[in-house]
Amino acid sequence: MIPTAVTSDPPGVPRLAGRGTPLRExxxxxxxxxxxxxGVLFLAGLLTYVVVEGWxxxxxxxxxxxxxxxxxxRAGARSAITGTVWVISLTALYCLPTGVLTAVYLEEYADRDRWWNRAIEINIQNLAAVPSIVYGILGLGVISRxxxxGQTVLTASLTLSLLVLPIVIISSREAIRAVPQSxxxxxxxxxxxRWQTIRRQVLPAAVPGMATGSILALSRAIGEAAPLLLLGGLTFITFNPTGVHSQFTVLPIQIFNWISQSRAEFTALASAAIVVLLVILLLMNSLAIWLRNHFTHRW
Amino acid sequence: MNPPSRHGPGGTPPPLPAHLAAPPPSETVFEVGGLSVFYGGHEAVRDVNMNIGARQITAMIGPSGCGKSTVLRCFNRMNDLLPDARVVGKVRYHNEDLYSREVDPIEVRRRIGMVFQKPNPFPKSVYDNIAYGPRVGGFRGNLDDLVEETLTHAALWDEVKDKLRTSALALSGGQQQRLCIARTIAVEPEVILMDEPCSSLDPIATAKIEDLMERLAQQFTIVVVTHNMQQAARVSERTAFFGSEIDRDGVRHGRLIELDETGTLFSNPSDHRTEDYISGRFG
Incomplete structure (x- = not known):
């Protein structure tokens, strides 16, 4: 006979009863x-405030x-909205090909044992952490002057391209690295x-990841005011850009301008413009999340 | 300027000799002499000498870490992809040095295909998986016919003919591996290298792959690395046994211990280490 110690349990109490969730947990x-x-409450509070103010x-x-x-x-934000579309489209045009090609070079071609490739890598990591105002100084000194x-759409989009390029490179590299070696x-x-392999296998498999990262990078660019303010305080523009050499304003600058006015009507305008900007950002980020969830390969 | 060709538009004529003129069955495909492979400072395998005959299956067996896969990857220059791998010695393919400066590894891999340990179909349709090799090689003929022929040849057509446009990743593991084999023969190589092709498959899928290997061996030269000794005994004509040795300086490295007809190697091995390994006694 096997001796059984548990038989001494009182009847009715299940033997597997635990002690419940510990207090610490x-x-x-x-x-x-x-x-x-x-996080959620702050965002909700902010949204409620601007919607109520701007309604x-x-x-x-x-x-x-x-x-x-x-x-x-009678005031509106038409020039700022079209300006934002112009600047962001051109930013995407400049930084996406450059960023993706840089990422392909670093992941697929660069020999990591060479010191210059390691130096490039470290530099890119550092550039991603440089404050945006510094890029504004760079844009003003190098691109504008x-x-x-000058103070044009071209200067602004080139400056913002430099600002988000490190983010595009880093996220594209991660997407490329996620494609299995097999x-x-x-x-x-x-x-x-090697090129056929990259062109036909690696890039198609990495596109969803690269798109996600790029959209997030662009949504950072769309909200930037600091570097553009430095380019020349383009705060009162009453016309749409007509080309890359046109003067312009964008939503964050227009918001900045209205906030600094003393009259309450302008503050309401600023809140309304903030709502527009937030909706654009939320749409872009939702697109990024959707892309990530629906097109990323599961290996 | 490009005539219709299975091997596509390459600027220079292929540096490897024409091998398609019905060679005698006893022909040697690979001659390996004094082959050592280093990964960084570590010598993975030392001084391998072996010949591999045409249109037969050569199995490479032995414990892990003795350099079987390393040697296999020398046959189609896959070691080139590892930045710190260094190959010393001669690997001759139809009397041409595979590692000579004029040889283009791309051209080598079109003649010498490879099937990997884990099925690795492209995340594309079944059809595109088969068509990929011919496409990158500049194939100009009828792809639909080629895909059907290839899949039939690989005994996969009946199973996938209604799924040509679905993702290859939706197939079972065994089907995926047979698709990878089919993908390899679609570029009409002469040699197929297989690196533990059944190690992630169940016995039924393994049996199907072994059947396929035996049928393909009538046309292709197959070199297979396996951990499964029964598999080597079942499918191969010749078997190479690799083991690891420790030299006078205490450095462990892989060696080719014995290469013989499979029957002889398993029933009457000439080296006691082979006997110990196949009978389950190690060391």
Whole structure:
């Protein structure tokens, strides 16, 4: 007979009954939820505030009218909205190909044992952490004055391209690195060249990841005011850009301009413009998340 | 300027000799002499000498870390992809030095295909997986026919003919591996290297791959690395046994211990280490 010690348990109590969740663990979970709540509540508070403030001016005039320094009721953000579209489109045009090609070089071609490649890598990591105002100084000194492009759409988009280029490079590299080595080996073992392997296997598989990172980088660029303010305080522009050499304003600068006005009507306009900017940002970020969830390969 | 060709538009004529003129069955495909491979400062395998015959299956067996896969990867210059790998010695393919300066590794890999340990189909359709090799090689003929022929040849057509446009990743593991084999023969290589092709498959899928290997051996030269001794005994004509040795300086390195007809190697090995390994006694 096997001696059984557990038979002494009182009947009715299940033998597998535990001691419940320890107190420490409960506190830990509470702490986790509290930290989550801080972020969400702040965002919700901010959104509520700007929507309530800007509600009277979230109308068609915001889209159709140009800024008006005399009569806030007729003022709109049309030049800022079109300016933002111009600047961000050109920023994407400059920084995406450059960033993706740099990432391809660093991941697929660069010999990591060479000191110059390591130096480039460290530099890119550092550039991603440089404050945006520094890029503004660079844009002002080199692009605006040095190259003589002036206070134009071109200068702004080149400056913002430099600002987000490190982010595009880093996220593209991660997307390229996520493509398993076995895919490259399979392609090469079938007699494909290195370029064919990159072009036909690595890049297509990395596109969703690169797109996600690039959109997040561009949504950072779209909200930047500091470097553009430094380019020359282009705060009162009552026309749409007509080309890359046109003067311009963008939403963050227009918001900055309205906030600094004393009249309450302008503050409402600023809130309305903030809502527009936030909606654009949320849409872009949702697109990024959607791309990531629906097109990223699971290996 | 490019005539219709299976091997595509390459500026220079292929540096390897024409081998398609019905060679005798006893022909040697690879001659390996004094081959050592280093990874950084570590010598993975030392002084390998072996010949590999045409249109038969040569198995390479032995414990892990004795250099079987390393030697296999020398046959189609896959070691080139590892930046710190260094190959010393001669690997001759139809009497041409695979590591000579004029040889283009791309051209080598079109003649000498490879199947890997884990099935690694491209994240594309079944059709595009088969068509990839011919496409990158500049194939100009009818791809649909080629895909059907290849899949039939690989005994996979009946299973996938209704799934040509679905993702290859939706196939079972065994089907994926047979697709990888089919993908390899679609570029009409002469040699197929297989690096533990069944190690992630169940016995039924393994049996199907072994059947396929035996049928392909009528046309292709196959070199297979395996950890499964029964597999080597079942499918191969010749077997190479690799082991590891420690030299006078205390450096452990892989060696080719014995290479013989499979029957002889398993029933009457000439080296006691081979006997110990195949009978399950190590060391």
């Amino acid at each position: 409960r506190f830990f979970r509470l702490g986790l939820r509290a930290s989550l709540a801080v 009277p001016r979230l109308d068609a005039k915001l889209w159709t009218n140009f800024p008006d320094i005399i009569d806030p009721s 040095g190259l003589g492009f 895919i490259r080996q399979a392609s090469l073992s079938l007699g494909a060249t």
